Amino acid sequence: MLVAMSDAASFPHPSAWDAQTYADDFSFVAASARDLIEWLGPQSGEKILDLGCGTGALSATIAESGAVVEGVDQDASMLALAAREHPGIAFRQADGQALRVDAPLDAVFSNAALHWMPDQDAVVRSVAAALRPGGRFVAEMGGKRNIAAILAPLRAAMAEAGVPVAQQPQPWVFPSPAEQASRLEAQGFEVRRLAYFDRPSPFEGGMDGMRGWLQMFARAFSAVCPADRWEQVVRAVEDGARDQLFDGERWVGDYVRLRFLAQRV
Numbered sequence: 238m239l240v241a242m243s244d245a246a247s248f249p250h251p252s253a254w255d256a257q258t259y260a261d262d263f264s265f266v267a268a269s270a271r272d273l274i275e276w277l278g279p280q281s282g283e284k285i286l287d288l289g290c291g292t293g294a295l296s297a298t299i300a301e302s303g304a305v306v307e308g309v310d311q312d313a314s315m316l317a318l319a320a321r322e323h324p325g326i327a328f329r330q331a332d333g334q335a336l337r338v339d340a341p342l343d344a345v346f347s348n349a350a351l352h353w354m355p356d357q358d359a360v361v362r363s364v365a366a367a368l369r370p371g372g373r374f375v376a377e378m379g380g381k382r383n384i385a386a387i388l389a390p391l392r393a394a395m396a397e398a399g400v401p402v403a404q405q406p407q408p409w410v411f412p413s414p415a416e417q418a419s420r421l422e423a424q425g426f427e428v429r430r431l432a433y434f435d436r437p438s439p440f441e442g443g444m445d446g447m448r449g450w451l452q453m454f455a456r457a458f459s460a461v462c463p464a465d466r467w468e469q470v471v472r473a474v475e476d477g478a479r480d481q482l483f484d485g486e487r488w489v490g491d492y493v494r495l496r497f498l499a500q501r502v
Contacts, residue, residue: 269436270348270377271298276430276498277375279304283343286367288333288376289350293319296326299346309333310350334359341369347376352383352409357417361424368501374426380433380495381413387450387490390477395458397473398466406457417495426499438490446488447475 274295279285281303287296290308292315300306300323309331310316319328331337333347334356345364354360364374395405412420414433421428440446448471451459459467475483482488 269438270295273348273375273377273496274298274346276496277344277346277373279344284340285344285346286336286338286342288336288345288347288364289353290319290328291315291350293323293326293328295346295348296328297323300326304343309336334363336363336367338367342367342372343369344373344375347378349377349379351376351378352411355407355410357410357412357420358424361420361426365424365426365501370501372501374421374499374501375497377494377496379409379411380493381411381416382491383409383411383493384491385493386478386481387447387474390474391451391455391458391470393477394470394473395462398462398470400461400463404461406461408457411493412495414495417497421497421499425502427502428497428499430496430498432494432496434494434496436492436494438492440488440490443487444483447471447478447482450488450490 277285277299279299279302283302283304285299285304285306287293287299287306287308290296290310291312293308296306296308296319306326308316308319308326308328310319310328311330311332313330316328316330319326333350333354345367351357351360361374368374392402392405396402414431418428418431440450442449451471451474458470462470478488482491
């Protein structure tokens, strides 16, 4: 997926995604958003860009409609896996904050990627420039309060490990519905549909599910944590989130999703 840090000069870029582990253990990310494709309503012959396509699972589903799909992502390992799994689809490396397309698109689709892009205004402006008039921008991202029960103990544990909150990374942007609607409208979109909802998301791995989630998604934090303190941080997050997120058999992430369909005026 397209990944970017809030301050590349201060925090290492978590570019070393383990694409195969992501595909094997976090397939729920794509599976839970398949109905988002119904919002997109792809038609045969339409030119559609999958922004932050990751392993290409949803790109392939969109292509089944007969649409001409291109997947873009910033992570090379994700793109390599996508190309192997879906050889009939074009994939290329690109930054969602500075998209470039050869011809206007009918639609841009994105799932679970926008919240990794710190300059949200640049993303929306870039998408608007890539679409034809009347083109659609359909996306789902983390919304306000997303992973709050994970992030609170994570930040506290990082501070305890010697990394003050002010020096910790801000790898995600989780806007409120009003914030995102305003951002879209400012760039010439008309918001046609918008949904904001909780989606409790079970993690693979049983008791080790939170550890696996942190290993995959919190690399920006482990990168700035003293190496000999990271295990302490992981255990503190497990202890701090257990009452709310562990059901006795598995961890269930407190995902909150923001979904929208916007049309370029």
